[in-house]
Amino acid sequence: MLHSKRAGNQTVVFKQPPVILAGYNVVGPKEGQGPLKDTFDMVLKDSYAHEKTWEKTEMKMLETSMKRAAAKANVPLDSVDYNLAGDLLNQIISSNYAARQIGLPFIGLYGACSTMALSTALGAMLIDGGFASKVLCSASSHHETAERQYRFPNEQGNQRAMYAQWTVTGAGSILLADQGEGPKITSATIGRILDYGETDTNNMGAAMAPAVADTILNHFQDLSRQPDYYDMIITGDLGMVGFQLLLEVLKRSGLRLSNNFSDCGVMIYSSEQDTHAGGSGCGCSAVVLTGHLLNKLKSRELQKILFVGSGSLHSSVSSQQGESMPAIGHAVSIEMN
């Protein structure tokens, strides 16, 4: 009975599925002009939003989304058992500094852009394991803080590759609880790191697609499901190139593809916004989940979705030393009953 909640190699199935009581998100101005603009709770007017540095802005965005997610769920902050969060900056400072303002037992996570799926999966495990009754799960990224850490100063002129993605300015939080009304987290598949040798840090979608494909294949195998079980299978931030690669890899791996696949990175910007291959960053999947996807679930336009976060786990040091990019994907199934 020890592993009664495990299915197959990588998946856990929750006995009493945790409920998403509420979600909240904050995005930057560019995201607020995109196709999903009506699904965001707060849109900043500029990239600083009255803060002195972009790092402070990102911390404030994350803090706001944590506090307001709890408020939206009518849950007093001090009754939350754990605060789970992660971001892209060195030593995950955005999360650490946001958590400083929250005063809850805090678990900092790093899963690069897969962090929202990772925090949701772990939060659900904490609840179904009986270790918590309420958990906050969050992730954030900021275009300018990511640019200055991973690439160039923001005013430095350069031409981005056509397959490069644009880091989303956004923070998203959900409040998970052991009971209540709302979409439920029914299972989670924790991914393995796969590295198929991509060394071009501009082509993160290509680096991440095999790891995401591996997680999706294992999810379906572990639960003996087919893609048509879900109304939508939505990946985190593969972007246009990575998403095409994912579909091709899944097809070659023998998965029967249905036309319910989608990607947050492809959805978040329109082609007129000229981001090249779409959005990326922890905030990308975090704001699409807490906005667009939760809305669709609550209105029952979607009943069952598989949310698959995708993360490229390289650093600027590893890429300068010529290392290829290890990547990961974590899947969470969210269902309305």
Add this chain to the structure above:
Amino acid sequence: MSESKLRPPSVAVTQEEYKQLTEKLSPKPTVLKNVLSAFVVGGIICSFGQIIVNFYMNYLGLAKTAAQTAGTATLIMIGAILTGFGVYDTIVKYGGAGGIIPVTGFANSMVSPALEYKKEGYVFGVGGKLFTIAGPVLVYGITSSIIVGLIYLLIR
């Protein structure tokens, strides 16, 4: 003790096949368009520089070498101001090398780190990171000019 066997990836694509797939599906740079816009943008910047130099010679009565030095300094100033106003990165976005190679691009590569890292203080921020972009260009530019100079000295 027997070594535990790792479960192989579930993905039925080899690294070699994936590499080919990535090359096929990643969009290529639009070379002809990029070359043409680099020619136009670089050409405009350089022609503008020539206009300034001529102006200095004809109207301010500067000697040719002095006018060229003053013209270069003027272009650097314009590049720095456009960087400060957040315009220069947009010029390079369309102009590519046509915006990076002229001296205005050099100004951009000095001013953008100065603006960016001011938040980390004047010593380790601005001072320490001012040359993050221009540094490699200076190191190898100066080194190669010394080598070329030595060769010239020897074969003269």
